[in-house]
Amino acid sequence: MDDGLREQPPTSSRHVPVLLDRCVELLAPALQPGAPGAGGRAPVVVDTTLGMGGHSEALLERLPAARLVAVDRDPQAIALAGARLERFGDRATLVRAVYDELPDVLADLGIPSVQGVLMDLGVSSLQLDEVDRGFSYSRDAPLDMRMDPTTGITAAELLNTYDAREISRVLHVYGEEKFARRIADAVVREREREPFTGTARFAELVRDSVPAAARRTGGHPAKRSFQALRIEVNGELDALRAAVPAAVDALAVGGRLVVMSYQSLEDRIVKRVLAEGAASTSPPGLPVELPEHAPRLQLLTRGAERPDDAELERNPRSAPVRLRAAERVRPARGRR
Template identity: 65%
Template sequence: MHEQRHVPVLLDRCVELLAPALTEPESVLVDVTLGMGGHSEALLSRLPGLRVVGLDRDPQAIEIASARLAPFGERFTAVHAIYDDVLDVVQDVVGRPVQGLLGDLGVSSLQLDEVERGFSYAHDAPLDMRMDASTGITAADVLNGYDEADLVRILRTYGEERFAPRIARGVLEARRRAPLARTSELVSIVRAAIPAAARQTGGNPAKRTFQALRIEVNGELSTLESFLPDAVETLAVGGRIVVMSYQSLEDRLVKLALARGARSSAPAGLPVEPETHRPYLELLTRGAEQAGASELEANPRSASVRLRAAERLRPTPEHMLLRSARWAG
């Protein structure tokens, strides 16, 4: 079974942070990256009055999680959607602001473990990397269709790869002979492009390139940028949001969005801070929390996790507009 090999990251900490907002009857949590449903299962088990709406762009994840969470009956609803659609989904499925929101970003255990999906540089597979394999461009489309400048840009921006120009030139040389089709071909290009001395540290040298391609194929950073303000507006006052990131670009976006809400927007020097300028979020973590030693031992995939959380303090003008426009009736 898929779920038997899946260990949800920072499970107890997520429950600890979210539970205070989810104790009232008819509380709703939106798990915007449902995956195989491990976090949702724990929350539904420990909070008997909770309802969970689970989103995922991956139809296979929806199928697996729905089977796993079937014992909870109508307390669980699955929706095939990308998480930046959260406002529309909540409007359609719940009809009111929610008490909790959980995001576990990046590639899922399911996607990593399904070798043929091409997310792993450790196994030979088609160059796909789509989280929803039914739509969109593949990694092969990017590698065979983008010009050299665009390849350099995505490798530098999304992979923070300092040898991006060398790798991009290697891709162009290889595709002149034949279109790239397999992950093993890309791994070989990266190994040849990166100097031997630089390959001695930092794990597999293809890691950053695969990350960059996956982010480009799935539009991950643009989706996250769109999602974060909508996620905050989806929360009821007193509601809580927990987001786990696995690379610095994601974590930086989450940090900025939550910090923005936790700061006063009043001009300096005002004798009284207007209510509309007071912080609308309270940070629940000091910086980004990481996995401890016991978590790392039980779940090596938690090594790069960065968790941030916040609570909704008050409505904003945008929130009030959404309440009247979206939650009418």
């Protein structure tokens, strides 16, 4: 670990995991000794978004029979959380990867199926709190926004190279921004004067592009645009569309999936995959449901659960979270 990481405060003091007790409660029944599908081995739980390791640490502490596989694309997260989880020895395996690579991760580890999967989506506390990463509009920083800072296009490169139509599409589709075209036209006009490099200038441009009446509600006017750039830079929704079905496929019968989303675009993807898995595929009119058409999933939450007042007081960043969970109740064809 480099000196910069050693000088940071302990991760446990920098990070309050969202809905921690509820996540453990939902996953715990699938992660007991002798769990179905474990074949006599330790039940496996996958944390597909390791971050600073708060959820992973709690799962290992409270569920002593479980083995953890934790995934994150961010090398700094792997380093910080690795130090936090070191005391658990070989019960914790950390892998640098994007969560849609879950099938390859498990295949490389020789794990045919797992008993639990946790997905805590969006940007992590680590990324929000590191000013130089450029995820926040509250302080000036380089316009980067890459979750893996070693690869891919930065937010600055996006703003300086996409044409107005492409920028407008990103802001409208991923940020649900009503004034996407006005902002995009302003970006193209202003970058001719000077290329974009920092978050403060872009945040100010967004504010100036949004009508005064629209600035009075909904928080900072740049919030949606920053979300949109982050999603585009990291390919988040494309990865999520592949990752949620992959997580369902990885579950043994009796295994459980818990997903926390922080904005409507993520939640729609999760809701659709879980709803499809919980529905029968029997052709209409059959008098008896065929076993191969029975639902694969049983929903464990009624709709999306939201944080209560105690959670909000303890962790204001949990305000937008929507939690959904399901249990695998039928194997895939050809699997037991």
